[in-house]
Amino acid sequence: MNWQLMWDVLPTLLAGVPLTLQLVALAELLGFAVGLGTALMRLSDSRAAAWIAQAYVFVFRGTPLLVQLYLIYYGLGQFDAVRQSAAWTILREPYWCAILGMMLNTGAYTSEILRGAIQSVPPGQVEAARACGMGRFLVFRRIVLPIAIRQALPAYGNEVILMIKASSLASIITLMEVTGIARKIISQTFAVFEIFILAGLIYLALNFALARIFRYAERRLSPQARVRA
């Protein structure tokens, strides 16, 4: 084990952390909106909307993220119409392609998590709110969404951790986040195990911190569980 080398490349590897976090944060933020919209479409009375939502979830959960990234990054550029449109300023950047792909991917999984959570809200609570005279939107904002988010939190935490791991695929479309830098150093130094251990520890630390944050949020959002304990 080459400890000196590990010490020397640690700053280089850590320099990739901001990009990894940026990719995940933006993809999760946008993906949550996509997921919420999809879940609402899936649960709506419109059969067409429910069908579209179901098809989207089926396609994005049934194919690997790598295919989705390649389709967006390499595939869309094939069409002149895309290259001449305003969207090309975004789609020619690997950074935005990665975020778009990760957003659509996590959106599909998030929508299923949120759908389950929304369906788990006791109907009595919704009826009680309606009996108090709340409108549909108010019931959703005040009753359904807060209960559903608390319900969804553990599963959503897992999804965010999966996205931290999935962000490593951005390195395949040329982005130099932690895995991209790790790969570059490995091919320069052939110190496979040293770099793997360092990069692995960085990801483990990120995931451990995230798991703690989600557990804290879960405790904060469930005061009734704290009283009982």
Place this chain on the structure above:
Amino acid sequence: MLDILSFGPTGWGWQLLAGAGMTVAVALSAFALGVVIGSFGAAAKLGGNVVLRSIAEVYTTVVRGVPELLVIYLLFFGGNSMAMAVASVFGYDGYVELNAFSIGVAAVGLISGSYSTEVIRGAAQAVPHGQIEAARACGMGRWLILRRVLVPQTLRYALPGLGNVWQLTLKDTSLVSVTALTEIMRAAYLGAGATRQPFLFYTTAAVLYLLLTTISTAAFERAERHTMRGVRRA
């Protein structure tokens, strides 16, 4: 445009189909390897030996917490030296080279095994303890209990979870394309490069993956129904 995908001498149909075959071969081998690793991992976690339990704990924590791509790089770049180290233990000091298929199967199997470990551990714990006691009271030995009582029921409880692991494994095989093994992604990449039709090829790849996941979901549902045939339902 679609004649590019035909099965003729100018089409890419056969290459893509062979790629799909390779994906299935890698996924099946890796999944089988994962179930074997998972059975030993679950046994280690549930057994009394502290050393074995910590090894299994470190294994599942690390492999599940680190990106799949990183594990594949570890075996792709370090697999040969690892194999040579193992060979030298057995007294062989020559050069060992693993082919892309074994490296891919080893990498994806290692990932698959970490998830299988948790699934099988949970399933084994779900077997009611009274049944084991009853079997012991009947005079069965450890192996007989394992074979007659524990394994059949663990399999039944584990099947839905293993179905999820299979889907993950199937999709993780796409990452093996970085090691130049010609599975679906690599075949699509080659086709896209040669014909300058990336959208067409990657859409085809996506459709192939959808077909595989849909077929395997149906297969697992059938298997689940089969294992539940003797169970009373409320």
